[in-house]
Amino acid sequence: MLLLEKASDLVSDPYVSRSKKDKLQEIFEKYASIEENGHKYMTPEDFVVKFLGLYEPGSSNTEVIHLLASAVDYKKTGRISFEDFEKFEGVLAYPDCLHRTIFQLFDADGDGIVSFNEFKRIISKSDLTKKISYDFNSPVIQWYFGANKERSLNFPQFSKFLHDFYQSHTIQCFTNADKGGTGYISVSDFQNIMLNVKGHLLTPKVESFVRDVSRLPFDHVPPQRQRLFSFVLDPYARRNQKG
Structure with a gap:
């Protein structure tokens, strides 16, 4: 599963009403396994494995677990305080909570901006x-x-960039698959790109269609068919054309 798909699980139910502080404290302390100077803290495993249940206990995906937990570790201390937990619960009230959470994940040093090296890593x-x-x-x-x-990039810039990055990746994939420069790609390449690059945007119905696309009566997928999925539209290229 994609790291960013796992990140989306952090905000899988963003429209719940906010909890009262005492109830939130009770939940936090139930899972927090560290106590220091009278304060409790969650480890990455406490939050991702025990609280969210995204992985089984004893999972070997330690690096991914720590990366996911860093989206809630606002001070980047390697552990989650109640203040972090409460702040994250508040983020869920925002319509763009998924992008805010992903931004926190990429902002590795917590300085409020994402550098190229942070993004690439x-x-x-x-x-x-x-x-x-x-x-x-x-x-x-x-x-x-x-x-x-x-x-x-700050948060608004990063949100726009993330959208354009996916589009750019799609264009690169199409170009690499179209080795002869014919403007067509094979059905298997189409499936590969749609499921692995655009999979996070597919509804179950569309995903089912894409998985069954090999049964359709054509050998190659031309660009005009892909536009049905907003698949080869590159906003960066459009901006340059307008300029």
Whole structure:
């Protein structure tokens, strides 16, 4: 499963009403396994495994567990305080809570901005780039982080970048699959890209269709068919054309 899909599980039910502080404290202390100077703290395992139940106890996915927990560890201390826990519960009230949570995950040092190195380090640990590689010298990377990758992104900038990054990755995948420059890709390549790059956007019905697409009566998928899925539309390219 993709790291970012696991991150979405952190906010799987964002429209619940906010808990009262005493109730929240009770829940926190139930799972917090560290006590220091009269204060309790959750470890990454306490939060991700015991509280959220995203992995089984004793899971070997230690690195991913710590990465996911860092989205709630606002001070980046390696453990979660009640203040962190309460703040995260408040984030769930925002309509864009998923993007806010993902931003926290990529903001590794907690300085409120995401550098290119932070982004590359985290995204490279996800199945997204492990299954289908990405050229980090792409125009989209340079557009947001600068030609020398010296710029950092705040939350609004990062939210826009994340959308454009997925589009850029899709374009790269299509280009790499279309080795002859024909403007067509095979059905298997189409499935691969849709499920591995665009999978987070697919409804169950569309995902089922994509998985069954090999049964359709054509051997290659031209760009005009892919537009049905907003699949090859590159916002970066459109901006350049307008400019």
